[in-house]
Amino acid sequence: MNIRKYKHIILSLAAGGLLLVGLFLLLNGASQIARADPSDLFVTQDGSGSDCSQTNPCDLQTALSKASDGDIIYVAAGTYTGIGDAVITITKSITLYGGWDGAASGPVTRDPDAYPTILDGEEARRVVLITGTVTPTIDGFIITGGNATGLGGGLFDSDAGGGIYSYAASPIIQNNVITHNLASTQPGERAMGGGIYAESDGFVTIISNHILSNTAGINTHLADGGGLFVTGPGKVRSNIFEENVACQGGGCRGRGGGIYVGWTDDGLEVVGNGFLNNQAAWEGGGLDLVWSAVRAAENVVHGNRAAWGAGIYSHYDKGSVIEANTVISNTASVGGGGIEIYITPSDTRPSVINNVIARNRAPGSGGGFYAWSDWNISSVTFAHNTLVDNGEGVVIGRNMTVTLTNNIVVSHSVGVTTTDSSATVLADHNLFWNNGDDGIRGTNPVDGDPRFVDPAGDDYHIAEGSAAIDAGVDAGVTMDIDGDPRPIGAGYDIGADEYLARIYLPLALKNYP
Numbered sequence: 001m002n003i004r005k006y007k008h009i010i011l012s013l014a015a016g017g018l019l020l021v022g023l024f025l026l027l028n029g030a031s032q033i034a035r036a037d038p039s040d041l042f043v044t045q046d047g048s049g050s051d052c053s054q055t056n057p058c059d060l061q062t063a064l065s066k067a068s069d070g071d072i073i074y075v076a077a078g079t080y081t082g083i084g085d086a087v088i089t090i091t092k093s094i095t096l097y098g099g100w101d102g103a104a105s106g107p108v109t110r111d112p113d114a115y116p117t118i119l120d121g122e123e124a125r126r127v128v129l130i131t132g133t134v135t136p137t138i139d140g141f142i143i144t145g146g147n148a149t150g151l152g153g154g155l156f157d158s159d160a161g162g163g164i165y166s167y168a169a170s171p172i173i174q175n176n177v178i179t180h181n182l183a184s185t186q187p188g189e190r191a192m193g194g195g196i197y198a199e200s201d202g203f204v205t206i207i208s209n210h211i212l213s214n215t216a217g218i219n220t221h222l223a224d225g226g227g228l229f230v231t232g233p234g235k236v237r238s239n240i241f242e243e244n245v246a247c248q249g250g251g252c253r254g255r256g257g258g259i260y261v262g263w264t265d266d267g268l269e270v271v272g273n274g275f276l277n278n279q280a281a282w283e284g285g286g287l288d289l290v291w292s293a294v295r296a297a298e299n300v301v302h303g304n305r306a307a308w309g310a311g312i313y314s315h316y317d318k319g320s321v322i323e324a325n326t327v328i329s330n331t332a333s334v335g336g337g338g339i340e341i342y343i344t345p346s347d348t349r350p351s352v353i354n355n356v357i358a359r360n361r362a363p364g365s366g367g368g369f370y371a372w373s374d375w376n377i378s379s380v381t382f383a384h385n386t387l388v389d390n391g392e393g394v395v396i397g398r399n400m401t402v403t404l405t406n407n408i409v410v411s412h413s414v415g416v417t418t419t420d421s422s423a424t425v426l427a428d429h430n431l432f433w434n435n436g437d438d439g440i441r442g443t444n445p446v447d448g449d450p451r452f453v454d455p456a457g458d459d460y461h462i463a464e465g466s467a468a469i470d471a472g473v474d475a476g477v478t479m480d481i482d483g484d485p486r487p488i489g490a491g492y493d494i495g496a497d498e499y500l501a502r503i504y505l506p507l508a509l510k511n512y513p
Helices: 003-016 019-026 060-066
Strands: 032-034 041-043 072-076 078-080 086-090 095-100 108-110 117-131 137-139 142-146 164-167 172-174 177-179 182-184 190-192 196-199 204-207 210-212 215-218 222-224 228-231 234-237 240-242 245-248 253-255 259-262 268-271 274-276 287-290 294-297 300-302 305-308 312-315 321-323 326-328 331-335 339-342 351-353 356-358 369-372 378-383 386-388 392-396 400-405 408-410 414-418 424-428 431-433 452-454 459-462
Touching: 041 060, 060 072, 060 086, 095 108, 095 117, 182 190, 196 204, 204 228, 215 222, 228 234, 259 268, 287 294, 369 378, 369 400, 392 400, 392 424, 414 424
Parallel strands: 041 072, 072 095, 078 117, 086 117, 095 137, 117 142, 117 164, 137 172, 142 177, 164 196, 172 204, 177 210, 182 215, 190 222, 196 228, 204 234, 210 240, 215 245, 222 253, 228 259, 234 268, 240 274, 259 287, 268 294, 274 300, 287 312, 294 321, 300 326, 305 331, 312 339, 321 351, 326 356, 339 369, 351 378, 356 386, 369 392, 378 400, 386 408, 392 414, 400 424, 408 431
Antiparallel strands: 032 108, 190 215, 222 245, 245 253, 452 459
């Protein structure tokens, strides 16, 4: 299910505090009916059978020991706990389905909402441990109460993966609620992945999960990825990351409240997710991309907090594409309220295109977008973005060169500015309106009302009569935030949206029935 279809719902629910209601719009909660295969295994909370059949189900550990590659295990409603270091350990390419109704005969019916299947670590162990070059599927569970303190397993000898820990595998993790898990409480140590830790050279698939209120570290030295720590290729799609925390406690440096992506430049996509009210004491309240090249696209990034890069933060970016995201109402205590990029290698150039960046705040620098570098001359392409009411719109710091083309910059104290003589702004065909000071206007600036459809309702489509229509230049961007082609009219429209002469639904519903 594509979260773009529900952006307007997520944003309205975020404003109204009804995010859990919105969950049912995103996760597949409908009953699923299948015909049992003779090799399928069945588990109930009080199961004692030896053959793990539908008529004679067994306990969960028995089913795991009996299963072979390719087998399916159906787990009935109930709460399942364990002993040792994990509730369950998976070393085979099997499928685990939660939400089975437990019926002793007939078609196999699953409905995780009606028949919740809970895997509970009881705050004493990991919940799910996956190891080996296997491809298991985990679908339809509530994964909670995990604690990986003292278990290690992460990069740099860190404790990792309170809810799910996956190493070397290519797991498919989908349609689960992953909540109230913790990676570590070891003082002075490092923690990674409160909800999920996934490290693999294979392919990690994380789809349509609700990753809620997980914490990477409490009183640790450094903690990365409150909701998810991931390194390696894969796709993270259509999940809600909500109220996760990278690190709690005095002196704890936290990075990536929702997601921390580390050392990945071989094909990871973070697409169509909601990042809502996550926090990191240090950087990347919603997303933190570190030494990576990632496609981060079509995400709703709302209400996240951090010191730097409250919405999206990229450190030593190796060529990421940050596109078609809706980045609204994130708050940084220092700099980079919406999106921040810090250092890019001299041979790479990340792109920030087709994003809506609105009402973000940073008292230091760059309420909307902030880019700077300590080490080397770095560069970023920033094109076809719509920036509205971020305090300062675009701030470029030392050693950074940014090419600004076809952006809308509206209602800022300062539209575009620099903080250092080594900063370079190459600005062309940007639209300015209602700023206290436009700042750096560059060549071919455009002045005029962009005529947004409904800015009070976070709908930043441009309407008929907009000064942005046909006023841009070819910047090599062939689609807009909704996937509509550019150009449609006589020229390229400025901003994230390419105007279509029709009745507009809210931004995220364009092109959907």
